Amino acid sequence: MNQILYHYESAFAPYIEGLIRQKKADGFIYDYEAYILKTFDLFCLDNGYVNPLITRDIAMKWAIQRESEGINYRNQRVSFLRQLSLYMNSMGINSYIPRFTPSEAVTVPHILNQEELQALFKEVDTYLPNDSKWQRFAMEYQLLFRLYYCCGMRLSEGCNLEKKDVDLENGVLTIRRSKGRKDRLVHMADDLTALCRKYLQKITSLLPDTIWFFPGRTPEKHIDKTSIDKKFKQLWAMTRYASKCDKEPTVHALRHTFVVNRMNKWMAEGISLDVMMPYLSRYLGHSGIEGTQYY
Numbered sequence: 001m002n003q004i005l006y007h008y009e010s011a012f013a014p015y016i017e018g019l020i021r022q023k024k025a026d027g028f029i030y031d032y033e034a035y036i037l038k039t040f041d042l043f044c045l046d047n048g049y050v051n052p053l054i055t056r057d058i059a060m061k062w063a064i065q066r067e068s069e070g071i072n073y074r075n076q077r078v079s080f081l082r083q084l085s086l087y088m089n090s091m092g093i094n095s096y097i098p099r100f101t102p103s104e105a106v107t108v109p110h111i112l113n114q115e116e117l118q119a120l121f122k123e124v125d126t127y128l129p130n131d132s133k134w135q136r137f138a139m140e141y142q143l144l145f146r147l148y149y150c151c152g153m154r155l156s157e158g159c160n161l162e163k164k165d166v167d168l169e170n171g172v173l174t175i176r177r178s179k180g181r182k183d184r185l186v187h188m189a190d191d192l193t194a195l196c197r198k199y200l201q202k203i204t205s206l207l208p209d210t211i212w213f214f215p216g217r218t219p220e221k222h223i224d225k226t227s228i229d230k231k232f233k234q235l236w237a238m239t240r241y242a243s244k245c246d247k248e249p250t251v252h253a254l255r256h257t258f259v260v261n262r263m264n265k266w267m268a269e270g271i272s273l274d275v276m277m278p279y280l281s282r283y284l285g286h287s288g289i290e291g292t293q294y295y
Contacts, residue, residue: 006034010044011052012084019087029113031264035273036080054085054095063098109256110249117257119239121145127235136206140214140223141231143199147173148251151186152258152284154179155251159225161213168197178285186283259284 008016016037023030040062049058062081065074078098085095112120124145128138144158157175165174171193173186188196203215210219216227232251236242259280266276 006038006041008038008041010041011050012041012044012054015052015084015088015091015093016041018091019084022087031267032260033080033083035267036077037084040077040081040084052088053093054081054088056096059085059096059098110245110247110253111260112249112253112257116239116241116245117149119241120236123235123238134217136203137223139199139202141228141235143195144214144223144228145232145251145254146192146195148254149258150192151188152255152262153186154255154285155225155228157285159214159223159228161222162211163200163213164211166196166200166213168193168200175285182285184282184285255284 020030020034020037023033043062044058047058047061059078059081063074063078065071082098085097088095089097124141127141129135147153147158148155151173153173153175157178160176161173165176167174171188171190173188174183175186176183178184200213203210203213207215207219212219212222214223215221216223229251233248236249242248262280263273266273
């Protein structure tokens with residue numbers, strides 16, 4: 001994974017850079033935190049802070065919740081400033097340490113790195129049920145898990161797809177009655193669309209009368225999301241990373257990983273997240289930009 005570098009210019013630049021070096025040396029990716037600390041760096045420049053000391057006034061002004069952000073995103077910003085203050089205190093600089101702030105309960109998901117993704121999809125692509133009558137599920141898993149990762153879909157959204165919802169000419173999925181009872185369009189990459197074409201030909205030859213893109217054990221019903229969740233856990237457990245992971249991922253981790261990787265790619269390319277966030281929010285089916293800012 002390419003390292004994302006930012007140029008810090010405020011009075012706090014040496015300490016921000018030192019904190020990032022320390023975190024990366026400890027094994028943390030710390031790219032998202034580096035981005036937030038860059039916004040703090042710009043905040044300090046805009047407000048004319050020239051003394052490299054985090055005071056209570058600086059911390060309180062930084063902690064003000066903006067109109068465009070949710071409480072969780074605001075609390076993340078404060079927590080990253082807290083880490084910087086702790087680092088500066090370890091250097092002998094008596095900086096103000098912001099308190100932990102109350103927040104809605106949020107479970108931090110496991111974001112799969114490139115090696116974990118490769119290991120997972122190796123298991124997905126080589127899996128074959130023992131009973132021949134269920135072997136069609138092998139190809140369903142191969143495509144369905146790719147849709148979760150490549151399109152950031154929710155668990156139920158993939159399971160509920162009907163054949164009529166998959167536009168293979170234009171590479172567009174229609175997600176109906178999703179969270180918040182909203183419909184939306186999800187565009188696919190060309191190679192993923194090509195996989196969908198091959199898959200549809202095969203599943204139609206096996207089950208010509210089903211309306212579902214991913215039929216379940218009974219073709220009159222779609223594949224069950226509970227069984228997909230269990231299958232993901234089974235396949236993940238077969239990877240060499242399962243025993244080393246401190247937090248077991250779920251199917252939804254593929255959606256989270258899609259979002260984080262997409263945001264990191266934009267940052268690496270110098271594309272403004274402020275510009276792209278509304279588009280990403282619509283693509284994911286969030287009710288507002290605050291849901292996307294959580295990442």
